[in-house]
Amino acid sequence: TVDTPFIPHSLSLFYAAYHPLYSVFCVTNSLPPVLPCPSIDWHFERNNAFSPSSPSSLPSLSPASSSSLPSHPSVLAKSSKSLRVCSFNILAGAYARTPHAVQAMYPYCSGHHLDLHHRKALLGKELHALDGDIVALQECSSSLFFSFLAPLFKEEYHAFLQCKFKARVQEGCALLIRKKYFSVLREGSVIFQKELLTNPQYDELLAELRRKWPHFETDVLPHLTTVMQFAILRRRDTREAHDEKDLPKTLVVANTHLFFHPYARHIRVLQIYVMTNFLQTLREEFAESEDSSTAPAEPASFSASRRLPPVIMCGDFNCQPGSGGLKLLKKKAVHAYLDDWHDGLAFRWEKDEDAAAEDEEEKNGDEEAKSGIEMKKEDAPGTIVSPSLPETSPASSDSAVAFAAASESRNAEHEGKGPHEMESGINHREAGGEQGTGEEPGVALRLPGDLDLVDCYEDSPLAFSNFVSGFQATLDYIYASSDFKVVARLPGVSEEAVRAHGGLPCHGYPSDHLAIAVDLQLKSTESPENSYTK
Known part of the structure; x- marks a missing residue:
């Protein structure tokens, strides 16, 4: 165990693991230098406004102090x-x-x-x-x-x-x-x-x-x-x-x-x-x-x-x-x-691109795995998730139509996330296209x-x-x-x-x-x- 709450920036950590009775069986390793955690002014100001009197025993979150204090996060009171x-x-x-x-x-x-x-x-x-x-x-x-x-x-x-x-x-x-x-x-x-x-x-x-x-x-x-x-x-x-x-x-x-x-x-x-x-x-x-x-x-x-x-x-x-x-x-x-x-x-779910999406998922999964990000497949047809878009109806915003068109294009290429959870195969029509009965x-x-x-x-x-x-x-x-x-x-x-x-x-x-x-x-x-x- 390592009882080290703060490790100063730029220092490396060297450690060894062994059994006290069999010290010959020992594994050693070292970690790269500790880097300071990035700080930004608005983040500090936001947290400080939420909890202006954080515990004095913990280091400040102020960006100004990031060069002299360890990058251990304060707990907001x-x-x-x-x-x-x-x-x-x-x-x-x-x-x-x-x-x-x-x-x-x-x-x-x-x-x-x-x-x-x-x-x-x-x-x-x-x-x-x-x-x-x-x-x-x-x-x-x-x-x-x-x-x-x-x-x-x-x-x-x-x-x-x-x-x-x-x-x-x-x-x-x-x-x-x-x-x-x-x-x-x-x-x-x-x-x-x-x-x-x-x-x-x-x-x-x-x-x-x-x-x-x-x-x-x-x-x-x-x-x-x-x-x-x-x-x-x-x-x-x-x-x-x-x-x-x-x-x-x-x-x-x-x-x-x-x-x-x-x-x-x-x-x-x-x-x-x-x-x-x-x-x-x-x-x-x-x-x-x-x-x-x-x-x-x-x-x-x-x-x-x-x-x-x-x-x-x-x-x-x-x-x-x-x-x-x-x-x-x-x-x-x-x-x-x-x-x-x-x-x-007006809403439609028209395309089922399961096979192509699965190929793309495997491709993306291999690439992401190299950087430590795991992507897993499940057996549902045509469901790729992606992030948050404008909340508007087809008839109310030209920008929303453009955004949705871009999202459809993204789905055709089987890309993962666009701004938020759009699922593969969604299409749409103008809201006035099928009003029908008037009820x-x-x-x-x-x-x-x-x-x-x-x-x-x-x-x-x-x-x-x-x-x-x-x-x-x-x-x-x-x-x-x-x-x-x-x-x-x-x-x-x-x-x-x-x-x-x-x-x-x-x-x-x-x-x-x-x-x-x-x-x-x-x-x-x-x-x-x-x-x-x-």
């Missing part, structure tokens, strides 16, 4: 007894090095700085500094998770990964849950297409969609890879957890990365609807009984008097402010004339039960959370039950500051998305719910 929640789309390695990504999305970023070997060090530093109690990651590849993130945080966090359903690139959602405060009663994922097709509660909805969008169930839905990761957390009944945090006894956490395509706003509305229904089902299953049992409630014994656990829902929703998915969360209902529904009639274009939806989720950045909206060449928008969100109040937010960044680097990622920041984070406190402390029992 939290508000008293608050729960810190972070969400971060970390940019999967397989998407960062495709020809389209290098030439069109990130032309300002050098190949070295796009390489996962460089970015994962910055990622580890960022996650350590943010010091979340609950961390939700998107675009987390299985190789990065098992070789880097899970080992790095295994002492402090429960770590879980749920990859997208039958996606060719094995990446998905990851959750890190602080062990000191929570045990995990259940963790898993719900697959959007399976839930919509097999859950009887959606039978009437599907029947209406079949009538209004004839191509949706057969030509679109089977190709969607979206999953929602969830975890049911139980507050640890320890003196430490009680003294340091005001935590609900049970907490439902969700993490997702919604479908990307700019003309698929209707799909994202449906995905949010299905996701919130599933979360309500979990709340009812794990409702608190009078005896505070850790076992889930039996459905027959559920009553309105039982306490439903609060919810925290994070992720890259690929929804810009004002879009239908966010309206559903804010107003708890949307009508059948919602503008987003017009995309349902409502969509369906009326209402959120279930008393599920009341609030955007944690509602009072201080971000100018953007995704910034690449030619596109910037807010796509990432943290929603929490109204049981919580927000006491601190990781602020945004000015467009000028990021544009100075050309965009994201850059030499000092690892992703094309900004991490977002909030400190939450329960609005009230109820005595048997939040009392410590020895």
Whole structure:
């Protein structure tokens, strides 16, 4: 073991491994000189604004001090007894090095700085500094998770990964849950297409969609890879957890990365609807009984008097402010004339390029493996994932049409990621091309039960959370039950500051998305719910 918290810059580390009784059997090795971790002004200022009084025992994050202090990330101080929640789309390695990504999305970023070997060090530093109690990651590849993130945080966090359903690139959602405060009663994922097709509660909805969008169930839905990761957390009944945090006894956490395509706003509305229904089902299953049992409630014994656990829902929703998915969360209902529904009639999934895509996947996989980035195939037809594009309908923006055309061209060449999760083989038509009957274009939806989720950045909206060449928008969100109040937010960044680097990622920041984070406190402390029992 090496007990060396800080290794000064420019020094090399030499180590030897041997058995004390058999010293002749010894292995030695040395590592190259330690390099300073890149620092940028806006990153330091952002973190400092979130947590101005970081622990004095840790070195400053200030760029000015980077030449004299070790590049060990400071831990940002939290508000008293608050729960810190972070969400971060970390940019999967397989998407960062495709020809389209290098030439069109990130032309300002050098190949070295796009390489996962460089970015994962910055990622580890960022996650350590943010010091979340609950961390939700998107675009987390299985190789990065098992070789880097899970080992790095295994002492402090429960770590879980749920990859997208039958996606060719094995990446998905990851959750890190602080062990000191929570045990995990259940963790898993719900697959959007399976839930919509097999859950009887959606039978009437599907029947209406079949009538209004004839191509949706057969030509679109089977190709969607979206999953929602969830975890049911139980507050640890320890003196430490009680003294340091005001935590609900049970907490439902969700993490997702919604479908990307700019003309698929209707799909994202449906995905949010299905996701919130599933979360309500979990709340009812794990409702608190009078005896505070850790076992889930039996459905027959559920009553309105039982306490439903609060919810925290994070992720890259690929929804810009004002879009239908966010309206559903804010107003708890949307009508059948919602503008987003017009995309349902126009949207097509026409090409199946499975064989060619598989050849390209193998080619890219061989190239990425040389630089330590693993790409894995799965057996689903025609699903290559890629990143975030403008949220707009075909009739509303010439730039969106141009962007979508470029994306289609990219799919024809089987390139990995363009700006966010477009899947291979998607085509579109102008929204006015098949209006037909003139009836409502969509369906009326209402959120279930008393599920009341609030955007944690509602009072201080971000100018953007995704910034690449030619596109910037807010796509990432943290929603929490109204049981919580927000006491601190990781602020945004000015467009000028990021544009100075050309965009994201850059030499000092690892992703094309900004991490977002909030400190939450329960609005009230109820005595048997939040009392410590020895």
